[in-house]
Amino acid sequence: LAKTTQPISMDSYEGQEVNITCSHNNIATNDYITWYQQFPSQGPRFIIQGYKTKVTNEVASLFIPADRKSSTLSLPRVSLSDTAVYYCLVGGSNTDKLIFGTGTRLQVFP
Amino acid sequence: DTGVSQNPRHKITKRGQNVTFRCDPISEHNRLYWYRQTLGQGPEFLTYFQNEAQLEKSRLLSDRFSAERPKGSFSTLEIQRTEQGDSAMYLCASSQPYGQALEQETQYFGPGTRLLVL
Numbered sequence: 001l002a003k004t005t006q007p008i009s010m011d012s013y014e015g016q017e018v019n020i021t022c023s024h025n026n027i028a029t030n031d032y033i034t035w036y037q038q039f040p041s042q043g044p045r046f047i048i049q050g051y052k053t054k055v056t057n058e059v060a061s062l063f064i065p066a067d068r069k070s071s072t073l074s075l076p077r078v079s080l081s082d083t084a085v086y087y088c089l090v091g092g093s094n095t096d097k098l099i100f101g102t103g104t105r106l107q108v109f110p
Numbered sequence: 111d112t113g114v115s116q117n118p119r120h121k122i123t124k125r126g127q128n129v130t131f132r133c134d135p136i137s138e139h140n141r142l143y144w145y146r147q148t149l150g151q152g153p154e155f156l157t158y159f160q161n162e163a164q165l166e167k168s169r170l171l172s173d174r175f176s177a178e179r180p181k182g183s184f185s186t187l188e189i190q191r192t193e194q195g196d197s198a199m200y201l202c203a204s205s206q207p208y209g210q211a212l213e214q215e216t217q218y219f220g221p222g223t224r225l226l227v228l
Contacts (some may be wrong), residue, residue: 032213043114043201043219044153051213087152091214096166097143098203098217100152 004088009105018075020104022088025069030092033064033071038085038103047086048073075106083108112136114220116202122226123192130188131223135204142185143217144177145201146170153201159185192227199224 005023012018024033032051036044048055050062050071061074075082085103115134123129135142140161145153156175157167161182171177174192179185189196203217 030212034214034216041199041221041224043203043222045219046216049213049216085152089214093208093212093214095214096141096158097155097168098145098153098214099155102150103152 004090004101006086006088006101006104008102009107011107011109012078013109014079015077018078018082018106018108020073020075020086020088020106021070022073023070024088024090027068027090028092030094031090032092033062033068034089034091034098035060035062035073036087036089036098036100038087044087044100078106078108080108080110082106114202114204114218116200116220116223118223119221120224120226122228124228125194126191128188128190129192129225130186131200131202131225133185133187133202133204133220135184135202136206136218137183139204139206139218140182141205141207141215142179143203143205144185144187145203145219147199147201147222148197156187189225192225194227197225197227 034049035047038044048060048062055062063072087100087103117132143158144156147153159179174190177187199222201222203219205215205217
């Protein structure tokens with residue numbers, strides 16, 4: 001399973017756009033890139049998933065370059081409630097379990 | 111959709127005691143997963159079921175751990191002779207495979223059971 005690397009922590013202020021980049025140099029052809037969000041004392045929550053180029057939903061955008069060796073989660077205009085840990089994972093339909101790294105701890109300040 | 115529920119939410123026990131946690135998945139989901147999460151780390155996979163069949167167990171799941179899903183609905187995770195190193199958050203997740211789709215299925219997590227072994 002492909003290993004992912006992401007920054008340990010990031011700080012931002014309310015209203016700013018936050019971009020969290022994840023490296024996955026050994027991503028397999030069949031792998032998708034998925035991001036989960038976790039608040040303290042809660043289980044992780046699915047945010048977004050993509051295979052290539054750009055995916056956008058009501059919460060975030062996911063940018064994936066052509067070589068797919070990295071991806072960037074973009075959170076527009078963050079608020080205090082976006083303070084959480086964000087995990088980048090890779091896997092496909094043949095991957096049952098989720099492999100989490102240590103994630104990126106995002107702190108949003110007023 | 112009531113989501114994934116876990117009971118109890120918190121458990122404090124003494125070393126050497128047995129504990130059992132319960133997970134109720136989203137009703138139509140046939141896959142159920144258990145993960146363990148320690149402070150500052152991401153969740154680590156323990157085991158998973160497809161219906162009532164336990165299909166994979168992690169090396170983290172020592173002989174003191176046992177999980178069941180007797181009727182393919184709720185699941186229990188039992189830890190025998192607890193040790194202080196078992197202190198962690200135990201997370202349950204459920205999912206419904208996408209059939210022929212290629213993407214990884216979305217897993218829906220419960221709130222977890224936080225275990226403290228004294």
